[in-house]
Amino acid sequence: MTVTVRRVREEDAAATIELLSPIIASRAYSIMTELIPYQDQLDFIRSVRNEGVGNVAVDETGEIVGFQTVGGYFSETPALAHIGDIGTFVRLGYHRAGIGGMLMEKTIPEAVAKGFLKVMALIRADNPAALGFYRRHGFETIGTARRHARIDDRFIDEVMAERMLVG
Numbered sequence: 001m002t003v004t005v006r007r008v009r010e011e012d013a014a015a016t017i018e019l020l021s022p023i024i025a026s027r028a029y030s031i032m033t034e035l036i037p038y039q040d041q042l043d044f045i046r047s048v049r050n051e052g053v054g055n056v057a058v059d060e061t062g063e064i065v066g067f068q069t070v071g072g073y074f075s076e077t078p079a080l081a082h083i084g085d086i087g088t089f090v091r092l093g094y095h096r097a098g099i100g101g102m103l104m105e106k107t108i109p110e111a112v113a114k115g116f117l118k119v120m121a122l123i124r125a126d127n128p129a130a131l132g133f134y135r136r137h138g139f140e141t142i143g144t145a146r147r148h149a150r151i152d153d154r155f156i157d158e159v160m161a162e163r164m165l166v167g
């Protein structure tokens with residue numbers, strides 16, 4: 001499989017929902033529990049294109065196999081405007097093939113160029129792949145928020161990790 005990474009576009013809204021839906025439905029990787037409405041995804045793509053970073057990994061047929069974004073973190077105050085909230089999603093069945101790494105290689109320099117000084121990730125403590133992935137890409141654990149998410153009446157710890165982009 002030949003994979004290339006390009007900037008996400010508004011017309012990717014449906015395909016990125018289609019990538020995310022089984023990941024969300026599995027209840028295994030993310031604390032997202034609801035399928036994403038089309039308009040919300042379109043708005044999100046517009047916002048990361050304008051204020052953040054958004055990239056997709058595409059195979060040789062044009063199918064989207066990965067999606068990574070850096071969005072404004074706690075955007076309600078300019079005091080946190082230098083922090084990006086990173087999210088990475090690789091299509092189920094395509095994991096551990098280097099796609100997440102390819103996305104990271106494009107996204108991090110773009111986040112630097114956009115003026116972000118650090119990126120943060122909230123990772124489910126029961127998601128060893130994501131913990132290993134972010135660690136592999138220079139994220140350091142800040143701590144574990146205990147019983148942070150509640151899904152189907154089960155509490156899940158979340159690990160907060162950060163990567164400084166400058167200094």
Ligand SMILES: CC(C)(COP(=O)(O)OP(=O)(O)OC[C@H]1O[C@@H](n2cnc3c(N)ncnc32)[C@H](O)[C@@H]1OP(=O)(O)O)[C@@H](O)C(=O)NCCC(=O)NCCS
Pocket residue numbers: 023029030088089090091094095096097098099100101102121122123124127128129130132133134136
């Ligand atoms: C986490 C995720 C994005 C990683 O993407 P990926 O394309 O599978 O990762 P890569 O193949 O680029 O792996 C890069 C490195 O990450 C680490 N890694 C990836 N998967 C791992 C796993 N299952 N266990 C431990 N380390 C892992 C390794 O260091 C790996 O390097 P290596 O293969 O040379 O050892 C992917 O597993 C995914 O989309 N999971 C479902 C959604 C999700 O959990 N997103 C994160 C929410 S916080």
